[in-house]
């Protein structure tokens with residue numbers, strides 16, 4: 718079994734943290750999606766990381782699906798509630814923080830193509846701002862949700878230093894500072 722992942726991917730980072738926190742032994746194979754390596758395209762025709770290769774011709778793709786698979790393999794885990802309202806709350810926090818990453822990545826690719834303004838750009842920034850404002854109410858709901866929130870915030874630090882989420886959302890800053898020395902977070906911080 719292998720996790721194909723780029724070391725800067727925030728989606729993959731969440732899984733690398735889960736793997737560490739759950740004590741699973743799944744090697745990470747550094748994979749640059751934009752190079753279209755054959756192993757990635759075989760595992761995931763979308764050409765995106767992360768992808769979890771289970772073995773002979775079987776792979777799981779999309780980080781929330783892979784996260785669910787990892788958590789299901791660890792029946793005694795306490796990172797994410799597995800049933801009821803708390804479970805769907807956690808899945809929604811996961812989706813909201815993924816949405817921040819999706820919007821940030823759209824902005825990043827647009828910038829790379831010289832598109833730095835316009836309705837679509839404004840829409841991504843507005844989605845990021847609104848979602849950041851919604852996250853403080855979700856802090857502390859479960860360890861997994863806190864991890865998802867910190868990963869999204871730290872990805873903004875990496876790629877969008879101008880988004881000053883620490884000033885606009887001090888509760889998120891307090892969470893990030895409380896978790897900053899978590900070994901799995903330290904071990905998975907992207908190379909600067």
Ligand SMILES: N[C@@H](CCC(=O)N[C@@H](CS)C(=O)NCC(=O)O)C(=O)O
Pocket residue numbers: 723725726727728750751763764765766767778779780781815822
């Ligand atoms: N929804 C996917 C998003 C994955 C994603 O966008 N990964 C980026 C790297 S951070 C990628 O592989 N991009 C290459 C591409 O879009 O072609 C997930 O959660 O796994």
